[in-house]
Amino acid sequence: MRNLRDNLYFFNPNYMQNTNSKSYRNLIVWQRAKELVIQIYHITKTFPKEENYILVSQMKRAAISIISNIAEGNQRRSKKDKIRFLNIAQGSLIELGCQLEIALELKFINKIDYEETNKILNRAGYLLTKFIQSEYNPDRSLKSVSSLKS
Numbered sequence: 001m002r003n004l005r006d007n008l009y010f011f012n013p014n015y016m017q018n019t020n021s022k023s024y025r026n027l028i029v030w031q032r033a034k035e036l037v038i039q040i041y042h043i044t045k046t047f048p049k050e051e052n053y054i055l056v057s058q059m060k061r062a063a064i065s066i067i068s069n070i071a072e073g074n075q076r077r078s079k080k081d082k083i084r085f086l087n088i089a090q091g092s093l094i095e096l097g098c099q100l101e102i103a104l105e106l107k108f109i110n111k112i113d114y115e116e117t118n119k120i121l122n123r124a125g126y127l128l129t130k131f132i133q134s135e136y137n138p139d140r141s142l143k144s145v146s147s148l149k150s
Contacts, residue, residue, distance in 0.1 A: 024071035029127035033067040033089075036120045040096070043117060047108045055108070059099045065092035070128070079135055086132045093125050 024030045040063040044056045066089045073085025100121065104114040 022074075024074040027070065027074060027131070029124060029131050030067060030070045030074070032120065032124040032127055033063075033070055036096075036117075036124050037063040037067055039117050039120055043103075043109050043113050047103070051108065055099060055103060059096060059103070062092045062096040062099060065089065066096065066124070066128075070131075083132060083135050086128065086135070090125070090128055090132065093121065093128060097121055097125075 037060075040059050044059055047056050069085045069089035069092065073082045073089065076082040076085060097118070100109075100114065100117055103109045104111070109117075
């Protein structure tokens with residue numbers, strides 16, 4: 001059985017621009033975080049203009065921080081450095097979750113957009129947690145990640 005860290009990578013022809021099989025682009029968690037960034041940019045287009053430099057800016061920065069820290073952490077050579085960047089990504093993910101909830105409460109987004117975005121956020125969060133765990137215990141097996149790849 002493959003170990004957890006190997007299961008967090010998978011072949012995706014859309015990301016073949018980088019032939020390095022351990023590239024951050026091949027990480028399922030990075031791909032989910034990218035979906036999250038795109039979703040955040042999409043839903044914040046309808047926010048009130050006065051929020052452009054407040055909540056919109058914070059949400060976009062948190063989303064970009066998640067994907068950037070996953071990429072940078074993945075390229076770090078030392079386990080300590082890698083985990084530090086992944087933990088920063090996890091903190092930004094939690095921050096974004098709070099901001100998303102505030103946007104819903106203030107009625108800047110509707111319930112459907114909130115639930116769709118929250119689903120992407122939770123999936124990315126789960127994968128990020130598993131990726132961090134794989135750094136602590138790389139031999140731990142994961143029964144199935146096939147449902148996480150879609």
